[in-house]
Amino acid sequence: MDNAVEMVNPGPIAxxxxxxxxxxxxxxxxxxxxxxxxxxxxxxxxxxxxxxARQGADxxxxxxxxxxxxxxxxxxxxPVRTRGKANAPDVAAMARRGRFFYLLGGDPGIVPATxxxxxxxxxxxxxxxxxxxxxGSSAGAMALGExxxxxxxxxxxxxxxxxxxxxxLPRVAILPHFDDFGERWIESATASLSGRDAVLLGVDAxxxxxxxxxxxxxxxxxxxxxxxxxxERRRIPPGDAITGLPAPRA
Numbered sequence: 125m126d127n128a129v130e131m132v133n134p135g136p137i138a139x140x141x142x143x144x145x146x147x148x149x150x151x152x153x154x155x156x157x158x159x160x161x162x163x164x165x166x167x168x169x170x171x172x173x174x175x176x177a178r179q180g181a182d183x184x185x186x187x188x189x190x191x192x193x194x195x196x197x198x199x200x201x202x203p204v205r206t207r208g209k210a211n212a213p214d215v216a217a218m219a220r221r222g223r224f225f226y227l228l229g230g231d232p233g234i235v236p237a238t239x240x241x242x243x244x245x246x247x248x249x250x251x252x253x254x255x256x257x258x259x260g261s262s263a264g265a266m267a268l269g270e271x272x273x274x275x276x277x278x279x280x281x282x283x284x285x286x287x288x289x290x291x292x293l294p295r296v297a298i299l300p301h302f303d304d305f306g307e308r309w310i311e312s313a314t315a316s317l318s319g320r321d322a323v324l325l326g327v328d329a330x331x332x333x334x335x336x337x338x339x340x341x342x343x344x345x346x347x348x349x350x351x352x353x354x355x356e357r358r359r360i361p362p363g364d365a366i367t368g369l370p371a372p373r374a
Contacts, residue, residue, distance in 0.1 A: 235289075347361050
């Protein structure tokens with residue numbers, strides 16, 4: 125049929141534990157770049173700075189552009205720092221053409237509040253379902269879960285409570301920087317998610333849980349830890365398959 129549409133599998137997803145755009149992240153980022161390079165070159169590749177909108181977003185975008193240029197991929201910013209921009213038709217049209225998306229770190233509460241239910245985020249997920257890679261680091265990764273964990277008190281970082289995320293990953297809450305401070309979130313996150321059959325995913329800095337070709341794998345310099353609803357932990361070294369982690373909502 126002349127108007128037939130070729131079906132494409134969803135692109136890979138990378139959940140990075142933080143310290144993105146630094147040595148040690150090459151395994152997951154090179155995989156994302158290879159997938160993006162196989163898509164039409166006239167489609168743009170985007171960095172999404174929503175999480176950093178209140179704290180040095182321009183510098184974070186510059187770091188992303190510089191890092192991925194070194195890996196052979198030119199990035200530009202998808203301008204979705206506010207909900208108004210994320211609902212703008214021209215921005216949604218830009219996103220729909222994208223062949224690569226990377227959500228930066230920053231404030232874990234801002235991303236879902238800004239992007240959930242918007243035209244631009246719908247376009248991003250449609251492009252992902254047609255093969256575009258999608259990644260997030262730290263707060264950007266947290267936002268992709270069913271819940272994102274925010275501070276339950278100020279000051280204090282170890283006490284966390286769930287808020288609705290973008291829910292691309294059902295039943296999952298992500299604990300970035302797990303080798304540094306993320307592990308301290310387990311107790312409060314487990315208590316606040318009791319009865320929801322939640323899976324906590326701890327990801328070390330410069331490491332990632334990567335979903336590609338229907339399976340999850342640990343990549344990068346550190347490890348990934350899966351904590352089920354019963355508190356059982358499984359620590360997965362780089363290169364090994366990750367079990368017990370739900371597939372994305374494709």
